[in-house]
Amino acid sequence: MNGARAGASAGDVRTAAGGEPAAVAVHAEVAARGLRLDVEARPGRVLGVLGPNGAGKSTLLALVAGLAAPSSGTVHVAGRLVAGPRTWVPPHDRRVTLLAQDPLLFPHLTALDNVAFGPRAAGTGRRDADRLALELLGQVGCADLAERRPAALSGGQSQRVALARALAPDPEVVLLDEPLSALDVGSAAEMRHLLRGVLRGSGRTAVLVTHDLLDVLAVADDVVVLDGGTVVEAGPVGEVLTRPRSRFAAELAGVNLVLGHLAADEDAVIAPAVNRGAEADKTSPPPLVVHGLVDAGCVPGEAVAATFGPRAVSVHRTPPGGSPRNAVPVRVGALERQGDLVRVRGTAATGHALAADITPASVTALDLAPGTEVLFSVKTAEVTIFQA
Numbered sequence: 001m002n003g004a005r006a007g008a009s010a011g012d013v014r015t016a017a018g019g020e021p022a023a024v025a026v027h028a029e030v031a032a033r034g035l036r037l038d039v040e041a042r043p044g045r046v047l048g049v050l051g052p053n054g055a056g057k058s059t060l061l062a063l064v065a066g067l068a069a070p071s072s073g074t075v076h077v078a079g080r081l082v083a084g085p086r087t088w089v090p091p092h093d094r095r096v097t098l099l100a101q102d103p104l105l106f107p108h109l110t111a112l113d114n115v116a117f118g119p120r121a122a123g124t125g126r127r128d129a130d131r132l133a134l135e136l137l138g139q140v141g142c143a144d145l146a147e148r149r150p151a152a153l154s155g156g157q158s159q160r161v162a163l164a165r166a167l168a169p170d171p172e173v174v175l176l177d178e179p180l181s182a183l184d185v186g187s188a189a190e191m192r193h194l195l196r197g198v199l200r201g202s203g204r205t206a207v208l209v210t211h212d213l214l215d216v217l218a219v220a221d222d223v224v225v226l227d228g229g230t231v232v233e234a235g236p237v238g239e240v241l242t243r244p245r246s247r248f249a250a251e252l253a254g255v256n257l258v259l260g261h262l263a264a265d266e267d268a269v270i271a272p273a274v275n276r277g278a279e280a281d282k283t284s285p286p287p288l289v290v291h292g293l294v295d296a297g298c299v300p301g302e303a304v305a306a307t308f309g310p311r312a313v314s315v316h317r318t319p320p321g322g323s324p325r326n327a328v329p330v331r332v333g334a335l336e337r338q339g340d341l342v343r344v345r346g347t348a349a350t351g352h353a354l355a356a357d358i359t360p361a362s363v364t365a366l367d368l369a370p371g372t373e374v375l376f377s378v379k380t381a382e383v384t385i386f387q388a
């Protein structure tokens with residue numbers, strides 16, 4: 001990014017190596033909302049932000065954009081302190097732009113003028129601003145719509161123009177708050193593809209809040225998962241989704257996740273009972289033990305996670321032959337369509353939610369219904385155990 005930067009001040013930060021600072025660094029609390037966020041976005045990368053409703057995703061963007069103030073802590077953009085004790089940089093001076101669910105285009109301006117608005121307001125001459133706007137409209141596939149007003153654009157087209165407008169001031173960081181959620185499936189798929197092309201690998205830095213794992217897989221380089229107002233996972237997308245440590249990320253990644261500690265004398269996770277609700281006051285069941293392939297470096301007794309895909313799980317009415325080491329009694333909860341398969345969701349006596357994907361023919365043959373008691377079995381070789 002080449003725009004003018006604010007001069008260094010006492011609040012500025014540099015990386016330990018003296019190189020580029022984090023594009024965004026939020027280490028802040030918003031006490032009124034019960035949030036304590038520690039999130040950093042690396043320059044030139046797209047950070048996906050996932051989490052259930054109320055996790056704090058929009059508040060994270062609001063802190064960066066200057067639409068919410070931390071009750072304590074700091075917010076930096078490209079190394080510059082923009083919010084903190086005795087510091088408040090107003091939104092228009094933060095060099096960030098926000099693209100929300102609603103494109104919020106100026107209704108009386110053409111698409112071109114909407115995109116040129118930011119650069120013009122920052123002092124760029126009309127001719128240069130128009131040239132830049134046309135180039136950006138081209139990047140988002142809307143060059144032929146330059147003279148149209150928002151009323152004559154579809155929802156998908158409006159959102160593309162809004163993306164061009166967000167990019168036009170050459171911000172340090174583009175913030176995107178569920179930019180696809182108001183679009184129909186077809187337009188959302190096109191916009192996702194476009195975001196990937198315009199953001200990923202472009203050298204631009206973006207923070208993308210979404211509910212949809214597909215958006216993260218398609219667009220983001222890194223991901224943070226928020227839950228209950230705090231960060232529960234952070235790292236490169238592939239790492240977080242193949243090695244999820246939180247239940248939410250595991251659900252998103254579509255894998256079974258069992259958290260516990262590594263057994264002393266076998267390759268297994270020992271997982272105590274979880275979330276048993278009304279069952280909790282009855283005698284605790286023995287822990288769930290899941291055998292698997294243990295990552296090098298794991299030490300007995302330390303916190304570990306076991307993951308395995310639902311397709312690796314087979315479902316039985318009676319104990320399977322060959323005495324597999326992982327055969328867990330489960331009560332079937334729900335049966336859901338999962339492509340050509342059926343996802344059988346069940347709960348172990350320990351309260352662990354587990355899932356198996358099997359064929360519709362197997363569901364019929366096993367006569368499965370909510371409440372059926374079955375055994376889920378999974379081969380040791382299909383289970384990965386790693387540090388949590």
Ligand SMILES: Nc1ncnc2c1ncn2[C@@H]1O[C@H](COP(=O)(O)OP(=O)(O)OP(=O)(O)O)[C@@H](O)[C@H]1O
Pocket residue numbers: 032033034051052053054055056057058059060
């Ligand atoms: N303007 C506000 N004033 C006070 N509390 C708020 C405000 N906006 C959000 N909150 C609260 O802050 C917490 C985090 O909300 P936030 O909107 O950041 O979550 P989110 O992850 O974006 O949720 P969603 O996915 O539902 O949009 C919630 O408890 C919410 O009720």
